[in-house]
Amino acid sequence: MATPPVRRELDALRWRDVAVLEYKRDGSAPFRDVTRQVLFDLPTLACQLRYFEVAPGGHTTLERHAHAHAVVIERGRGRVLVGDTLHDVAPHDLVHVPAMTWHQFVAADDAPLGFLCMVNADRDRPQLPTAEDLERLLRDPAIAALVRT
Amino acid sequence: MATPPVRRELDALRWRDVAVLEYKRDGSAPFRDVTRQVLFDLPTLACQLRYFEVAPGGHTTLERHAHAHAVVIERGRGRVLVGDTLHDVAPHDLVHVPAMTWHQFVAADDAPLGFLCMVNADRDRPQLPTAEDLERLLRDPAIAALVRT
Numbered sequence: 001m002a003t004p005p006v007r008r009e010l011d012a013l014r015w016r017d018v019a020v021l022e023y024k025r026d027g028s029a030p031f032r033d034v035t036r037q038v039l040f041d042l043p044t045l046a047c048q049l050r051y052f053e054v055a056p057g058g059h060t061t062l063e064r065h066a067h068a069h070a071v072v073i074e075r076g077r078g079r080v081l082v083g084d085t086l087h088d089v090a091p092h093d094l095v096h097v098p099a100m101t102w103h104q105f106v107a108a109d110d111a112p113l114g115f116l117c118m119v120n121a122d123r124d125r126p127q128l129p130t131a132e133d134l135e136r137l138l139r140d141p142a143i144a145a146l147v148r149t
Numbered sequence: 150m151a152t153p154p155v156r157r158e159l160d161a162l163r164w165r166d167v168a169v170l171e172y173k174r175d176g177s178a179p180f181r182d183v184t185r186q187v188l189f190d191l192p193t194l195a196c197q198l199r200y201f202e203v204a205p206g207g208h209t210t211l212e213r214h215a216h217a218h219a220v221v222i223e224r225g226r227g228r229v230l231v232g233d234t235l236h237d238v239a240p241h242d243l244v245h246v247p248a249m250t251w252h253q254f255v256a257a258d259d260a261p262l263g264f265l266c267m268v269n270a271d272r273d274r275p276q277l278p279t280a281e282d283l284e285r286l287l288r289d290p291a292i293a294a295l296v297r298t
Binding site: 005006007015044047049074080082083085092095096099118119120121122 | 164167193195198216221223231232234238240243246248265268269
């Protein structure tokens with residue numbers, strides 16, 4: 001279906017003609033309570049823009065890949081792991097996940113975490129951490145306390 | 150300068166390490182009271198993400214180009230011309246400007262209009278309407294009432 005010129009927000013961060021999708025196929029990777037909406041996926045644009053929402057207490061997959069993420073937080077709050085640093089995030093904060101950098105988005109226990117994410121339309125598949133990667137990452141007690149695996 | 154992993158919002162839609170730029174070089178095209186901030190411009194991403202803010206009563210340039218825009222409204226309200234249709238817009242509304250489609254973003258008289266805009270990093274320069282283009286566009290009285298030239 002052609003993408004119409006304007007799609008109004010119907011409910012908070014929900015739009016007509018934008019399907020609320022599973023984040024990933026169940027069992028394909030560890031995650032909890034995440035939805036995915038593809039806002040723009042056009043042959044004329046070299047990137048896609050998606051909106052992800054992590055429910056309170058939920059988290060995205062801890063992963064890395066050759067493609068980068070450009071993220072704008074839109075709703076709620078939580079913490080983000082990028083490489084080996086943790087960051088509190090709130091609406092309008094900007095998150096840059098460089099290539100081949102471990103990352104995870106974790107919602108607060110009492111608030112969702114919703115964010116726009118721009119990625120190249122043509123991109124590689126995410127990689128999950130090996131036992132060795134995890135061992136190295138979780139040596140930092142602050143990261144060990146946040147990261148969900 | 151490398152884009153840091155997280156840039157917190159400092160003030161409403163203003164960030165440390167993100168310069169508030171002129172929308173366009175003064176006199177290069179008609180516009181009024183617009184700022185531009187480039188949020189993400191990375192060699193690893195095929196698109197840029199920018200934040201534009203039109204002050205109350207202001208407007209972007211009426212223009213078209215071969216590249217498309219994918220827009221998410223973030224702040225305030227206003228009206229958008231896309232092709233030959235006008236749309237009221239408010240936060241989180243999605244705007245798709247297809248290739249070679251006349252478009253203009255006009256803030257309300259009493260509110261700003263702020264929006265994220267995704268574009269291909271490699272793109273053509275905008276075209277301004279000729280007198281003929283304008284004559285055709287402004288035949289519609291609703292468009293004539295909104296459009297600023």
